[in-house]
Amino acid sequence: xxxxxxxxxxxxxxxxxxxxVVCVITFVWGFSVPITISDEVEAIYNRFDALQxxxxxxxxxxxxxxxxxxxxxxxxxxxxxxxxxxxxxxxGTLSNLGQxxxxxxxxxxxxxxxxxxxxxxxxxxxxxxxNGIDFVFLGYKPYPAMVxxxxxxxxxxxxxxxxYGTPIDSIPIMQGVKNFDQCELVLxxxxxxxxxxxxxxxxxxxxxxxxxAVTGVMGADLYPYLGSGQxxxxxxxxxxxxxxxxxxxxPGRAMDGMRIQLFAHxxxxxxxxxxxxxxxxxxxRHKL
Amino acid sequence: xxRQFPLALVFIFGFAMIIQYFxxxxxxxxxxxxxxxxxxxxxxxxxxxxxxxxxxxxxxKVKHKRENWQYAIVxxxxxxxxxxxxxxxxxxxxxxxxxxxxxxxxxxxxxVIPIQATMFSxxxxxxxxxxxRAFRARSLLATLLLxxxxxxxxxxxxxxxxxxxxxxxxxxxxxxxxxxAAKRAIVIGVGLGMVATALKVILxxxxxxxxxx
Numbered sequence: 432x433x434x435x436x437x438x439x440x441x442x443x444x445x446x447x448x449x450x451x452v453v454c455v456i457t458f459v460w461g462f463s464v465p466i467t468i469s470d471e472v473e474a475i476y477n478r479f480d481a482l483q484x485x486x487x488x489x490x491x492x493x494x495x496x497x498x499x500x501x502x503x504x505x506x507x508x509x510x511x512x513x514x515x516x517x518x519x520x521x522x523g524t525l526s527n528l529g530q531x532x533x534x535x536x537x538x539x540x541x542x543x544x545x546x547x548x549x550x551x552x553x554x555x556x557x558x559x560x561x562n563g564i565d566f567v568f569l570g571y572k573p574y575p576a577m578v579x580x581x582x583x584x585x586x587x588x589x590x591x592x593x594x595y596g597t598p599i600d601s602i603p604i605m606q607g608v609k610n611f612d613q614c615e616l617v618l619x620x621x622x623x624x625x626x627x628x629x630x631x632x633x634x635x636x637x638x639x640x641x642x643x644a645v646t647g648v649m650g651a652d653l654y655p656y657l658g659s660g661q662x663x664x665x666x667x668x669x670x671x672x673x674x675x676x677x678x679x680x681x682p683g684r685a686m687d688g689m690r691i692q693l694f695a696h697x698x699x700x701x702x703x704x705x706x707x708x709x710x711x712x713x714x715x716r717h718k719l
Numbered sequence: 720x721x722r723q724f725p726l727a728l729v730f731i732f733g734f735a736m737i738i739q740y741f742x743x744x745x746x747x748x749x750x751x752x753x754x755x756x757x758x759x760x761x762x763x764x765x766x767x768x769x770x771x772x773x774x775x776x777x778x779x780k781v782k783h784k785r786e787n788w789q790y791a792i793v794x795x796x797x798x799x800x801x802x803x804x805x806x807x808x809x810x811x812x813x814x815x816x817x818x819x820x821x822x823x824x825x826x827x828x829x830x831v832i833p834i835q836a837t838m839f840s841x842x843x844x845x846x847x848x849x850x851x852r853a854f855r856a857r858s859l860l861a862t863l864l865l866x867x868x869x870x871x872x873x874x875x876x877x878x879x880x881x882x883x884x885x886x887x888x889x890x891x892x893x894x895x896x897x898x899x900a901a902k903r904a905i906v907i908g909v910g911l912g913m914v915a916t917a918l919k920v921i922l923x924x925x926x927x928x929x930x931x932x
Contacts, residue, residue: 443848446844446847447844450844454843495835496833497835497838497839528831531824531831532832573763574762577759580755581752581755581756584752584755588752589759594818651871654898655899658895658899696876697878699846699851700869700873702851703851703869707854
């Protein structure tokens with residue numbers, strides 16, 4: 432077996448080992464990498480940035496813990512941005528394991544908002560975020576397509592009470608709020624086909640202004656909906672989350688994780704190049 | 720009658736929901752909301768069926784000591800412990816109080832979240848290995864796939880220096896032109912297929928859902 436054969440048939444454990452080493456080194460070595468902003472993520476940020484105090488949005492956290500690393504940073508950055516700007520948020524989840532994560536995220540963000548902070552040169556005084564005044568968490572109901580359609584009619588159809596068991600009608604933030612008509616926009620943070628259900632039933636049936644934050648593998652599938660105007664923004668994967676954090680001037684785990692992803696990608700590319708050099712050289716030799 | 724009754728129900732409700740969609744009136748909305756409630760209630764029965772099925776299959780595995788039966792015990796223990804803690808030791812059945820139960824929260828945060836996150840993280844290693852083996856320039860189409868994958872991975876890579884904006888522009892073109900055209904063709908094809916299948920079910924041409932009896 433010559434060197435080219437070896438390049439083609441490297442034991443996969445070497446791939447695992449090298450990738451693990453690179454991930455650990457880049458995790459421990461705390462340097463930052465420049466983040467380039469894409470138009471589709473900037474469109475999301477601009478829309479949120481234009482929201483005024485008292486406006487209301489709907490945030491659907493439709494992912495399981497397996498997509499937490501990619502999507503949680505976007506949830507944190509955007510929810511904090513809304514709370515700082517005194518924008519009211521209706522949280523919901525269409526993922527059966529999403530409830531605990533939303534509850535945890537709300538707890539963390541409300542703690543964070545208690546501190547004073549300056550983002551993009553604007554000073555925000557710390558304040559107490561109150562359940563029922565600044566936000567409401569509707570909880571989880573199964574069968575996403577039906578729940579989206581039902582919420583389009585009235586939030587009270589699928590969610591007569593919120594996550595904590597309080598009747599919707601007795602929650603101050605929900606007074607005069609019937610359905611998506613009272614929301615400036617809907618942000619769906621999704622892993623799986625729930626994102627397409629929001630496009631079909633949320634935007635298609637009720638015309639909600641919709642933007643998506645999705646896992647990296649889903650990004651390419653959803654680009655057609657950007658072109659058609661069915662969604663106004665798209666943040667895909669950890670990169671999308673890092674772009675949101677950078678635009679919001681609130682660096683978090685996504686920007687931190689970008690250096691690990693960047694070097695992991697380089698390792699994968701080097702392995703692909705190596706395999707192809709071996710493949711092409713071997714093919715040439717066989718032809719001769 | 721056993722076959723005709725379900726067929727009639729599907730026909731009536733199928734057409735009612737289609738017609739309702741085109742009537743923008745409050746009565747029509749009420750009908751829609753009423754059926755939404757029904758659909759969710761019926762759907763929840765599927766959840767109960769899933770729990771029953773999982774319990775039966777796992778119990779059967781343990782009882783007959785089939786291969787890897789020990790894992791079935793863990794499955795059953797996980798299932799029933801989460802239900803037990805979720806109902807707050809069976810003290811709260813109809814409220815979300817159970818979700819605040821100490822054990823329920825700890826099981827979720829320190830077992831479910833790390834397990835799922837770890838399983839998904841392992842994918843990175845398998846994808847790296849699969850990419851190394853699969854992305855070979857064997858033919859023109861394979862080479863195009865290889866180039867597209869490299870461009871997408873490198874599009875925001877700052878280490879490329881002056882090449883990075885070029886790569887970014889190329890990746891935007893790839894996503895917005897060839898990818899968009901192919902995806903739209905698939906979406907339109909799937910959409911038309913769904914309409915055709917739905918019509919076949921509503922009109923009783925497609926009856927596979929009724930079973931064999």
